[in-house]
Amino acid sequence: MIAVPTRCIDCAVRDVALCASMSDDELRALSDMGRRRVLPAGQVVSWAGEPSSSCASVVSGALKATASTADGREQIVGLLFPGDFVGQPFQDDASLTVTTLVATDLCIYPRAGFEHVVDDHPRMERLLLERTLASLSQARGRMLSLARRSAKERVAGFLLELADHTGESGPDGIRVRIPISRGDLADYLGLTIETVSRQLTLLKASGVLGVARGGRDCTIRDRARLEGVAGPQ
Amino acid sequence: MIAVPTRCIDCAVRDVALCASMSDDELRALSDMGRRRVLPAGQVVSWAGEPSSSCASVVSGALKATASTADGREQIVGLLFPGDFVGQPFQDDASLTVTTLVATDLCIYPRAGFEHVVDDHPRMERLLLERTLASLSQARGRMLSLARRSAKERVAGFLLELADHTGESGPDGIRVRIPISRGDLADYLGLTIETVSRQLTLLKASGVLGVARGGRDCTIRDRARLEGVAGPQ
């Protein structure tokens, strides 16, 4: 871990993270408490079952939040990107394991102190509430996908989400980079590695998708057809 | 719909619904706005896609919140019981369809007015935040189940949840009443009616579960064994 002393005002996510709800002056309370840390890929930030002692904002990088059964079956219940909030305030034990997927820069607050700031800053509390409601909506949408959509629909839907979120239009379609490994993608979509791989191969074979070597960089060549594969909605 | 004029102070869920966060005096604001309505079973309270114009507290009865694909596949993403909050504040369009499962008594507020009350009552906002965080945790647990647990585990797990929530110990085990139809249970567990029925039959055959005629009233004869079937956690 490397400490990264920085002023909040200069922070890359000053306007998108929860801090966006606070004036520069108000930020002092958070700022004094927050500790910037750069973690390498694959580092566990919080273990399910352990006391949840801190919260954080993602400044750069990416993380996964996983729930798992006692016998090791795993499900990624959320992916976290810059500006997202990490942690479970008002809850004594963490129910999720949070792990960095790539080198990740976090702004970490002690949970108790963070809760205190929330107490004192209604606008931040409101923002947290709205974000939590949005996460809940998203989680419910994913419940529907996990329970009712086919493997093909899930994979296609994921690519479309990526396209909407980080896609860049290139010469022969929309270029997207799958930000996680096949294994993590399988854990996210509720499938196995093999099934994910096969579905991507099918999309490639049908000409809808181009997959560059390495398997991470893709080109959506025919969005309309991909939407057809993804099924309704 | 039948109007049920009542004073909040006498309300059955005065101490468990969101109103528990408010003093008797403060309740006046909500009280003036709230409208009690008794709806029959099978009534849609809010349609996915339509503007979400109201919120409510469940006073008695039960409802289901469903998400569905455009081609009609359905998933129940939440069951709602007395004291629970219904609705999606701070969101203009409903993403879920909410339907009564049995005759249900609701205390309905116009959404705008409700949001206003939340603005003015930090304790209510905090309670709403905590409940939303709890719902999110629950939704994530269900994502894990829907994606990774077998039909057998889901059915057994559901019965155990019921036992913990509403079970009464009887002479030959824990008596539980399945509060919904096989169809709704299937929609909740992410299975088909037939699979749910078969799993219940298997549990009955193995002596773990007693099922009375009608199929709704069950007796968990061997909780330990049922927990074994439900799998880890």
Add this chain to the structure above:
DNA sequence: CGAACTGTTGAAGTTGATCAAGTCCGGTGG
């Protein structure tokens, strides 16, 4: 009684998981 539901059971069909080889690729060291 009989109609309409709701639930159960059976047989066949699919989907995706599992098991088992491969292949591709980046990195290391001879």
Add this chain to the structure above:
DNA sequence: CCACCGGACTTGATCAACTTCAACAGTTCG
């Protein structure tokens, strides 16, 4: 530079679980 190694990904064959389709039984209520 190339051989080798290990991890990530792909592909193939088989298998089990769950769905689908279809018929039947039980319950409720006119």
